Amino acid sequence: MGSIAIRNIGELTTNDPRSGDGPLGRRSDAGLVVADGIVAWLGASRDTPAADVAIDAGEGAVIPGFVDSHTHLVFAGDRADEYAARMAGEDYDGGGILRTVDATRAAPTASLDRAARSRLAEMRSFGTTTVEVKSGYDLTVEGERRLLDVAAGLTDEVTWLGAHAVPPEFAARRDEYVALLSGPMLARCAPAARWADAFCDPVAFSVEECRAVLSAAKAAGLGIRVHANQLGDSGGVELSAELGAASVDHCTYCTAKGAALLAERGVVATLVPAAEFCTRSRYADARQLLDAGVVVALATDCNPGTSFVTSMPLVIALAVRELAMTPDEALYAATAGGAAALRRDDVGRLSVGHRADLVVLDAPTASHLAYRPGTPLSSHVLCRGEVAWSRGS
Numbered sequence: 571m572g573s574i575a576i577r578n579i580g581e582l583t584t585n586d587p588r589s590g591d592g593p594l595g596r597r598s599d600a601g602l603v604v605a606d607g608i609v610a611w612l613g614a615s616r617d618t619p620a621a622d623v624a625i626d627a628g629e630g631a632v633i634p635g636f637v638d639s640h641t642h643l644v645f646a647g648d649r650a651d652e653y654a655a656r657m658a659g660e661d662y663d664g665g666g667i668l669r670t671v672d673a674t675r676a677a678p679t680a681s682l683d684r685a686a687r688s689r690l691a692e693m694r695s696f697g698t699t700t701v702e703v704k705s706g707y708d709l710t711v712e713g714e715r716r717l718l719d720v721a722a723g724l725t726d727e728v729t730w731l732g733a734h735a736v737p738p739e740f741a742a743r744r745d746e747y748v749a750l751l752s753g754p755m756l757a758r759c760a761p762a763a764r765w766a767d768a769f770c771d772p773v774a775f776s777v778e779e780c781r782a783v784l785s786a787a788k789a790a791g792l793g794i795r796v797h798a799n800q801l802g803d804s805g806g807v808e809l810s811a812e813l814g815a816a817s818v819d820h821c822t823y824c825t826a827k828g829a830a831l832l833a834e835r836g837v838v839a840t841l842v843p844a845a846e847f848c849t850r851s852r853y854a855d856a857r858q859l860l861d862a863g864v865v866v867a868l869a870t871d872c873n874p875g876t877s878f879v880t881s882m883p884l885v886i887a888l889a890v891r892e893l894a895m896t897p898d899e900a901l902y903a904a905t906a907g908g909a910a911a912l913r914r915d916d917v918g919r920l921s922v923g924h925r926a927d928l929v930v931l932d933a934p935t936a937s938h939l940a941y942r943p944g945t946p947l948s949s950h951v952l953c954r955g956e957v958a959w960s961r962g963s
């Protein structure tokens with residue numbers, strides 16, 4: 571693995587106050603060398619040591635690679651018709667999940683794999699270097715395991731989401747489905763996953779049902795994440811605090827008391843404004859969470875129903891425009907926040923010794939990510955110290 575020197579960086583964001591100014595550890599006129607997959611050196615551009623390969627950032631900004639800590643990348647089928655219907659006034663009620671379950675069950679593994687890899691390649695081009703991937707579109711013991719195995723080919727951050735919806739064959743026997751989840755499905759899926767997740771919402775699973783599944787998953791050694799309070803105040807925020815979840819995701823409906831609880835228990839709130847944009851729902855109250863001292867992450871929630879979005883820059887633009895986050899808060903949430911949601915300290919930061927996952931932007935400052943919504947700004951994306959994507963290649 572060769573070394574790479576990046577010179578002429580107009581604005582370097584390290585997310586490490588020891589490596590630069592302010593909470594985001596900023597430096598101007600900077601240089602950086604990556605070797606053996608990690609950041610080996612950073613300092614003034616003119617002092618940058620030689621390396622095997624040189625990249626001139628052209629006074630552009632360099633940021634840590636995005637950590638997209640909430641995605642549903644493994645699925646088959648298309649639900650563009652639902653999007654159009656929602657824009658014409660229909661509400662999202664979670665019902666479409668079962669359409670994707672039908673299509674996914676019928677899809678050969680190779681085509682699921684191909685489609686997920688192509689979505690990941692899109693993400694990479696926008697600057698995502700770490701991604702979490704969930705199952706949840708099969709809802710049978712063997713089928714959920716199949717989706718986890720596909721996910722494991724893409725990332726280490728694999729999440730079992732058997733509690734995504736009650737499948738049609740269990741419609742009249744939901745207690746039996748919860749027992750299947752907590753017993754045989756968990757036993758088959760736990761060895762293939764790092765995390766367990768459940769959809770705790772009025773249209774999905776109750777607090778009691780999620781508690782049963784997630785406590786069993788925790789006892790089996792999985793870390794916990796919760797889809798909570800997307801469509802109503804389901805009690806999922808309190809449940810995630812009770813279970814010591816790493817992250818509670820959506821939080822569209824969250825009380826001040828709930829926010830205080832998350833801060834106290836160190837549960838990250840992962841906000842997914844692209845899902846709110848694509849379902850035309852109200853947005854989460856990011857200011858309430860940030861002001862309560864909660865660590866906030868931003869993620870795409872990429873899925874065929876509520877957010878067929880692969881771009882973290884779009885999520886940042888929405889967070890600034892719609893959640894009243896500052897450009898710096900949004901950038902931090904999309905990088906270090908995502909790392910915190912995955913309990914990772916090797917990614918989301920760019921100081922010496924951290925993983926060399928970074929994006930060179932064709933823009934003078936990272937604030938252009940919010941300022942220029944929809945414009946692809948990456949010029950180079952480095953993943954573990956290697957060029958994973960570059961413009962024109």
Ligand code: NIG
Nearest residue numbers: 666667769845871873875876
């Ligand atoms: O995170 N809320 C549950 N799951 C997805 C949507 C799934 C779907 O509609 O296919 C979400 O928004």
Ligand code: FE
Nearest residue numbers: 640642797871
């Ligand atoms: Fe989701």
